[in-house]
Amino acid sequence: MTTTERTAASYFLPSDEPLGLVAPDGTPVPDPALSMPADDVLLRLYRGMVSGRRFDTQATALTKQGRLAVYPSARGQEAGEIGAILALRPQDWLFPTYRDSMAVVARGVDPVEVLTLLRGDWHCGYDPYRANVAPQCTPLATNTLHAVGFAHAARTKGEDTVALVLLGDGATSEGDTHEALNFAAVWKAPVVFLVQNNGYAISVPLEKQTAAPSLAHKGVGYGMPSVLVDGNDAAAVHAVVEQAVARATAGEGPTLIEALTYRIESHTNADDATRYRDRDEVEQWLTRDPVSRLKQYLTDRGLLDDQVQQEIDARAEEEAASLRERMNVDTELDPADLFKHVYAEPTAALKQQAAELAAETTQDQA
Amino acid sequence: MTTTERTAASYFLPSDEPLGLVAPDGTPVPDPALSMPADDVLLRLYRGMVSGRRFDTQATALTKQGRLAVYPSARGQEAGEIGAILALRPQDWLFPTYRDSMAVVARGVDPVEVLTLLRGDWHCGYDPYRANVAPQCTPLATNTLHAVGFAHAARTKGEDTVALVLLGDGATSEGDTHEALNFAAVWKAPVVFLVQNNGYAISVPLEKQTAAPSLAHKGVGYGMPSVLVDGNDAAAVHAVVEQAVARATAGEGPTLIEALTYRIESHTNADDATRYRDRDEVEQWLTRDPVSRLKQYLTDRGLLDDQVQQEIDARAEEEAASLRERMNVDTELDPADLFKHVYAEPTAALKQQAAELAAETTQDQA
Amino acid sequence: MTATLDTDTTLPLAGALNRALADALEEDERVLIFGEDVGTLGGVFRVTDGLAARFGDARVFDTPLAESGIVGTAIGMAMNGLRPVVEMQFDAFAYPAFEQITSHLAKLRNRTKGNVELPVVIRVPYGGGIGGVEHHCDSSEVYYTHTAGLRVVTPATPDDAYALLRDAIDSPDPVIFLEPKRRYWEKGTVDLQRRSPGLDKAVVRREGSDVTLISYGGALGTTLEAAEAAEEDGYHAEVIDLRSLAPFDLETVSASVRRTGRAVVVHEASRFCGYGAEVAAQLSESCFHYLEAPVLRVGGLDIPYPAPNLEQHHLPSVDRILDAIERLQWDDAAPLDGEK
Amino acid sequence: MTATLDTDTTLPLAGALNRALADALEEDERVLIFGEDVGTLGGVFRVTDGLAARFGDARVFDTPLAESGIVGTAIGMAMNGLRPVVEMQFDAFAYPAFEQITSHLAKLRNRTKGNVELPVVIRVPYGGGIGGVEHHCDSSEVYYTHTAGLRVVTPATPDDAYALLRDAIDSPDPVIFLEPKRRYWEKGTVDLQRRSPGLDKAVVRREGSDVTLISYGGALGTTLEAAEAAEEDGYHAEVIDLRSLAPFDLETVSASVRRTGRAVVVHEASRFCGYGAEVAAQLSESCFHYLEAPVLRVGGLDIPYPAPNLEQHHLPSVDRILDAIERLQWDDAAPLDGEK
Numbered sequence A, B: 001m002t003t004t005e006r007t008a009a010s011y012f013l014p015s016d017e018p019l020g021l022v023a024p025d026g027t028p029v030p031d032p033a034l035s036m037p038a039d040d041v042l043l044r045l046y047r048g049m050v051s052g053r054r055f056d057t058q059a060t061a062l063t064k065q066g067r068l069a070v071y072p073s074a075r076g077q078e079a080g081e082i083g084a085i086l087a088l089r090p091q092d093w094l095f096p097t098y099r100d101s102m103a104v105v106a107r108g109v110d111p112v113e114v115l116t117l118l119r120g121d122w123h124c125g126y127d128p129y130r131a132n133v134a135p136q137c138t139p140l141a142t143n144t145l146h147a148v149g150f151a152h153a154a155r156t157k158g159e160d161t162v163a164l165v166l167l168g169d170g171a172t173s174e175g176d177t178h179e180a181l182n183f184a185a186v187w188k189a190p191v192v193f194l195v196q197n198n199g200y201a202i203s204v205p206l207e208k209q210t211a212a213p214s215l216a217h218k219g220v221g222y223g224m225p226s227v228l229v230d231g232n233d234a235a236a237v238h239a240v241v242e243q244a245v246a247r248a249t250a251g252e253g254p255t256l257i258e259a260l261t262y263r264i265e266s267h268t269n270a271d272d273a274t275r276y277r278d279r280d281e282v283e284q285w286l287t288r289d290p291v292s293r294l295k296q297y298l299t300d301r302g303l304l305d306d307q308v309q310q311e312i313d314a315r316a317e318e319e320a321a322s323l324r325e326r327m328n329v330d331t332e333l334d335p336a337d338l339f340k341h342v343y344a345e346p347t348a349a350l351k352q353q354a355a356e357l358a359a360e361t362t363q364d365q366a
Numbered sequence C, D: 001m002t003a004t005l006d007t008d009t010t011l012p013l014a015g016a017l018n019r020a021l022a023d024a025l026e027e028d029e030r031v032l033i034f035g036e037d038v039g040t041l042g043g044v045f046r047v048t049d050g051l052a053a054r055f056g057d058a059r060v061f062d063t064p065l066a067e068s069g070i071v072g073t074a075i076g077m078a079m080n081g082l083r084p085v086v087e088m089q090f091d092a093f094a095y096p097a098f099e100q101i102t103s104h105l106a107k108l109r110n111r112t113k114g115n116v117e118l119p120v121v122i123r124v125p126y127g128g129g130i131g132g133v134e135h136h137c138d139s140s141e142v143y144y145t146h147t148a149g150l151r152v153v154t155p156a157t158p159d160d161a162y163a164l165l166r167d168a169i170d171s172p173d174p175v176i177f178l179e180p181k182r183r184y185w186e187k188g189t190v191d192l193q194r195r196s197p198g199l200d201k202a203v204v205r206r207e208g209s210d211v212t213l214i215s216y217g218g219a220l221g222t223t224l225e226a227a228e229a230a231e232e233d234g235y236h237a238e239v240i241d242l243r244s245l246a247p248f249d250l251e252t253v254s255a256s257v258r259r260t261g262r263a264v265v266v267h268e269a270s271r272f273c274g275y276g277a278e279v280a281a282q283l284s285e286s287c288f289h290y291l292e293a294p295v296l297r298v299g300g301l302d303i304p305y306p307a308p309n310l311e312q313h314h315l316p317s318v319d320r321i322l323d324a325i326e327r328l329q330w331d332d333a334a335p336l337d338g339e340k
């Protein structure tokens, strides 16, 4: 054979059943492959999910008030969004999609800056270098390659940075996902691919997207260890992402994680999911809710009582109120910005167009 | 879970070691998963490989005489080229690459028409509908999607047609391969993907192309049965392709086959393989030669003697002579053809450009 | 079933497209429709609404999420005798299919000296004006018009939406069918008898003698408004709807410009190397001695498509068109001799 | 090591590019080079010859075979402070990367209001004239020049190959660097001090008073030949090498055309919606009252790039350029009044 010695395929394959630590009813399910996060981490996961869900509801409300042009809700996916983010270290980077506003907020970006895109004021409202979060990515799967390049560069520079990229089940069908998984594996880049398989790509259900036993089964085809995890189990998501980050840091390369979850809302507020799926299915998934599941577990463990819950709720409410208030302030946009960042320095043509636009605006105001 | 019931992953995985029927030294190696082709098939395989190799040598010679602009040799890959083609039925379709002239000729296309491309006279010199062969494809991996679409259309129309698409190890890295494998599996399209893993993509060796246990391990990630086969064993290649064609015909969908082989020559006559690989490696592979291996087996079985060998050689020689002769005739090209096939009917602008060119040509001749 | 017996009906542009697809599916069993969300959902703009239910999911269906896959398999299907009509969900999401479009769809007929015909239609909702976020508003026409072998058409009215789409599906050539999404909801009378001028003809939408305004797709409506407004300033503007961008109907356009002596091209795409450049270049050459002023272009700014709350600064407006008309040297230039 | 101490040297264009890459790698440790076959082999045109051996395979390396992957990871690397210089093996093989180039490389700076800078150079051997088979000869410049946010440059001489590539690598903006492969082997003196006019300036390659010939890349040599030939017919042709296609140096070009009153644009790409359209449109507007004749375009035919044995009919030839000069209405047009 022309190839160097190869690792046995079984090393790369995911488990048949998704890994989990907390059952839907809140009871612990010990898994030899995973260890339960520490109590303080579990509490932070819970807090994060409560805040995240409140943020999500608030954002949806803002679309109704016309303060946001559009919003893709992550309701139901809180365990993936928060579980993954809390497993990152400060120096790590996040490469999110349009669906992951909740994760971006959890990473510490001001929610008003996060919503700049969906409010329609600018394409990305935050500085990616402040919280190490790439702009939310709309062209599906394209961010997977950015994450691989970023991670590889870190390794080249001798920096201990891991890149976590989020993508959906639909995005796994794009050629870019394939190329990213392959480059990452060949380069042993410190990347974690987290596929949030929420069952749908807009209206298209998973069975029209793939015929594979699981999306995590793609990993072996790249020589990449792969994990299938219950995406509604924040403790489990946190544990597997943390493991993957540790592998990456240790120079062992990338990991592919598929988190099985569900999109409770429509694709965005502009979509109407009743056109393509049954209410039954949604109901079914509501019984697997990530937030109440962890709540039950924490309560049973005596880590959560009414008082702590009230504190958590109050804080989430406060954050939402602040967001609402600040989103209700009309922004002043400067059309001159249109020309400033196309190139490092505006070209002669852009300067002229800027001048023409400025003249128009003055005229209009006169 | 949101998915319909899934087939166990093991069903889709290839064997750890490549399947084979005839060892490099010509001894048979029974394999429970494969049955040895019938004697007449074996003889046809042998004939085909001898003719194919002779064609290949002739084409290389034509580049030296300036009769071909460029030629990518398939020397060493005869088992894949011929084994696969002879497993097709007349109604099946072939989607070849630039490397597969030998296969296209074996499929019955006039070699002069095949070489039109490399001679520089036109892009495709044959009518694809005559021998059911798509134009040889240069943009890597793009032909995989054509094959899937073609096969799906056949199924839609209720026709029993299988599409066989050839690609190289390098081409498996392209996004299109991923999309094709996925579409094929989801649609259960009657397609056979035959990856001829010849160890190199121009100068890039397999280990820079993938970190996977094998390329065939990609299949499970699409829910596609996958086969790893000794690509220098024509009997084995024939057997696995025939099985895959049968599966496709039975409505069981696509198969991914990886044939392990080696490119004996440089990438094309314009390339210099000594820049990136050792002569030792080539020598090593010469001991696994597909042609002499089958010759040995047939001789041992008493199916081949000097007389038959002479007949076979003579026929190959004749074909080569005819090709050489016909390629030595200067072709007359009509520049008017440049405008005729851009659209079904030339546009006004094209008509004008054609007239201008005609005027120029007349002027030049005057 | 009796759909094609009607003659006229009032429909929004998206509805006219839906009707064209339905009628094509009805009349020609080789036609099939696929893409992302075009089946059960009926498309994010509902252009394929009801078609999967009516024609079954063998003929109207959702694919995996991969644009190169969609176009690449459409090519294979067309090679095998079908007539695929595929949807790219938004303009910028057609870019993953660029190689399949450019290197195969556009070239296979030529590559095979006409043996392989690819009657594929790629529907692309394009352009801005609906408050869409980035990647949902590109005017990508030039990427296609510069590629020999493709036909590129774009309707501006419901009637044309119906006629052009039917003609596109009937065409033996691959057609990039650009749908101006900001006009999807505008209603108009649709002639189901398709007394259309054909796939490659421009039409005069408004007659005038002073200046020729040339536009297409989403910008045509704005151009017509500008023509009305110009009337108040005393300019009788002729308005031409190109409909077909490739090929370009120079004959119709230059006949008009030779009469009026002045021309403005209007489109949403960035001006630099935009489609207007070709129109201006051809007119400057073919009407050189008729032009009283240079052919002016009103286009989008030379910037990435802006965020929704800034898009009005990017898009051609009535004012900008009027301003261009004003700049057509009405006073200073003595008429050129009418020689030639 | 002491490479940069030299001043002048004679090199073929490909060698000048190789030298530019070596010097950039030497001077800036953030620079890295990757793509298909650029490592051990040194590129199919040997432009990266010897670099992997000299700088190690952490800085110069082969990637898996996937162009979107190459550009997409380059974007990520640039976000993380590196300066990738990547190669697309041939023009048409850059198309799989079109989405990454158009939707990200061109837009990320703007998207983030300048927070993210992408100093990525994409080297693309482009154009015909070397007897290459299909997909190896496309002149794809307009796909990029129409995309705001990209710089697009193309050298025509070894000296410029060196200077432009160094400037491109130093640029904070993404640059599409188009290499006219038919000129790879032409030799010239290279100024290693880079007294270059800068990344976005056109230069006059030959002075003349009667007509301005405007060209770039592979067609410049042909245009200069034509200018020599025209001299024999009594026309003093000025020849401008654009070098930078985006942005377009209107100032230099229109200054010349205002002097000569006549202009011909020459390029290999198909004429329809080709780069010449933009040049013609801008000149027709900015030099309207100076033009004695329409701006003419000599371009490739509006067809897919032909097979090697027919390419001579497609490519701009000296004769076609001379013919265009002849058609510039030398007799019939009375000079226009010089009013402005």
Ligand SMILES: Cc1ncc(C[n+]2csc(CCOP(=O)(O)OP(=O)(O)O)c2C)c(N)n1
Pocket: A099, A138, A139, A140, A167, A168, A169, A170, A171, A172, A198, A200, A201, A202, A263, A267, C036, C065, C089, C093, C096
């Ligand atoms: C390249 C590309 N094609 C199409 C789209 C349009 N689109 C936006 S979201 C979406 C579905 C994505 O599904 P999935 O990846 O599962 O993510 P989810 O929305 O479920 O989080 C589609 C088709 C896009 N954004 N990019």
Ligand SMILES: Cc1ncc(C[n+]2csc(CCOP(=O)(O)OP(=O)(O)O)c2C)c(N)n1
Pocket: B099, B138, B139, B140, B167, B168, B169, B170, B171, B172, B198, B200, B201, B202, B263, B267, D036, D065, D089, D093, D096
């Ligand atoms: C999309 C694309 N990118 C690059 C190339 C240039 N190229 C031609 S052959 C080749 C290597 C292909 O290797 P492989 O797929 O292993 O096939 P082989 O040549 O070994 O048969 C490359 C990079 C191409 N033809 N198409």
Ligand SMILES: [Mg+2]
Pocket: A168, A169, A170, A196, A197, A198, A199, A200, A201, A202
């Ligand atoms: Mg999804």
Ligand SMILES: [Mg+2]
Pocket: B168, B169, B170, B196, B197, B198, B199, B200, B201, B202
């Ligand atoms: Mg190979």
